[in-house]
Amino acid sequence: MDSTVAQTGTEGKLWGGGSQPLKASYGKLMMWFFILSDALTFSGFLAAYGFSRFKYSTEWPIADEVFTHFPFLHGIEAPMYYVALMTFILIFSSVTMVLAVDAGHHMKKNKVVTYMALTILGGIIFVGSQAWEWNTFIKGDYGAVETRGGNILQFVDDEGERVALADFAKGYEDVRQRQNESEGLWYESEGSLPDFTFNEVKDGFAENESLRVRTLKNNDSGEKTILSREASLAKLDEQGKGIVQGANLQHNEYGMPLFADFFFFITGFHGFHVVSGVLILIIIFINVLVNTYEKRKSYEMVEKVGLYWHFVDLVWVFVFTFFYLV
Amino acid sequence: MADQASTTHEGSSATKRIWYVFAILSIVTIVEVALGIIKPAFMIEFTLIDLHLLNWTFIILTIVKAYYITWAFMHMEHETKGLRRAVVWTSVFLIIYLIAILLIEGGYIEDVYTDSHIKWNL
Numbered sequence: 001m002d003s004t005v006a007q008t009g010t011e012g013k014l015w016g017g018g019s020q021p022l023k024a025s026y027g028k029l030m031m032w033f034f035i036l037s038d039a040l041t042f043s044g045f046l047a048a049y050g051f052s053r054f055k056y057s058t059e060w061p062i063a064d065e066v067f068t069h070f071p072f073l074h075g076i077e078a079p080m081y082y083v084a085l086m087t088f089i090l091i092f093s094s095v096t097m098v099l100a101v102d103a104g105h106h107m108k109k110n111k112v113v114t115y116m117a118l119t120i121l122g123g124i125i126f127v128g129s130q131a132w133e134w135n136t137f138i139k140g141d142y143g144a145v146e147t148r149g150g151n152i153l154q155f156v157d158d159e160g161e162r163v164a165l166a167d168f169a170k171g172y173e174d175v176r177q178r179q180n181e182s183e184g185l186w187y188e189s190e191g192s193l194p195d196f197t198f199n200e201v202k203d204g205f206a207e208n209e210s211l212r213v214r215t216l217k218n219n220d221s222g223e224k225t226i227l228s229r230e231a232s233l234a235k236l237d238e239q240g241k242g243i244v245q246g247a248n249l250q251h252n253e254y255g256m257p258l259f260a261d262f263f264f265f266i267t268g269f270h271g272f273h274v275v276s277g278v279l280i281l282i283i284i285f286i287n288v289l290v291n292t293y294e295k296r297k298s299y300e301m302v303e304k305v306g307l308y309w310h311f312v313d314l315v316w317v318f319v320f321t322f323f324y325l326v
Numbered sequence: 327m328a329d330q331a332s333t334t335h336e337g338s339s340a341t342k343r344i345w346y347v348f349a350i351l352s353i354v355t356i357v358e359v360a361l362g363i364i365k366p367a368f369m370i371e372f373t374l375i376d377l378h379l380l381n382w383t384f385i386i387l388t389i390v391k392a393y394y395i396t397w398a399f400m401h402m403e404h405e406t407k408g409l410r411r412a413v414v415w416t417s418v419f420l421i422i423y424l425i426a427i428l429l430i431e432g433g434y435i436e437d438v439y440t441d442s443h444i445k446w447n448l
Binding site: 105 | 340341345363391392398412416417420421424431435
């Protein structure tokens, strides 16, 4: 296919830019080199993630203990199923995209419209799922105690099953009230207080004989170490500082704050790519509807946005592996 | 891998290839997720260059998927050798270099944390 879309009047002029040694149009080449540079950016992020993981290899959170939820299925452990589904949705949107490109090669406008619409739909579902995933991650699951050194202590019963703070923390009456704008000097207010104080958790733990502390350290078989009852009490007493529920950039009940930082940053940057991909797809989709490419007699623009969309899928394949599987 | 293949081959064969690649990608993903949930013990026990066999499997399967996405979906197989090498060789070289350096450094710092006299465990 002589895929030059914009006729620049240089065709055939060897020294005027009319020669195409790579047999691809300017736009397509530039899309490829943009993708190359973007791939290196993502590699930088993922390699930095790998660096931190190797640095803290004995205490990194285990991904399938973190991402265990599936929408509408409450209380059912479903490690990774939802991310796997998201991966499928994105791969499938890539398939519909390549079908749209193929239909474009044959100048079949109606097919291009159908397949592009499906691709856009897939992209939107994916971003929505990502938002749901973030929401679940930020809200948190069981809750944990943070030590003075910044480590995380989680709680398990004598069978090793995780126990939520809400299940054993005491409910004291005399806890500090949240400061509101109307009450303080200088109209200052503070963020929301956690559901429990550290003392409520500590006393609840002391009363409940079956509970143990689980630290972040991996044992020899790659599972987290569970302390004995005595060691648990001592650890909580000497080193406990406050409680954490959910995750943000500074604190994170799943373990290392770095884990949450990388999660937000890498999946966020990827999500940003998906959002911009959807926007570009919508623009091209409108162009297809108003016959722009029929008049140009070439659907190369669909091919270019297709390249970008496949790249987004390609990046997700790696993010999926390194964040959820490895 | 003829340069102009994308225009010359018929619609049906191109579509066939797309569905074939989709099948491969799906199967590989299902295998990955299944392995991730089962975590076979022998794959975790066997370690090769700082990574156990399970993680090697994940990485190799991911590269297989990346190959199919780039070659079939992004039509890399129909581009000229020059374009293919400009994109693929550059990225493969730089990414391997970056990963090797950062992972070696990360492993070294982990050693310092565990074996030196600095206390980090409070």
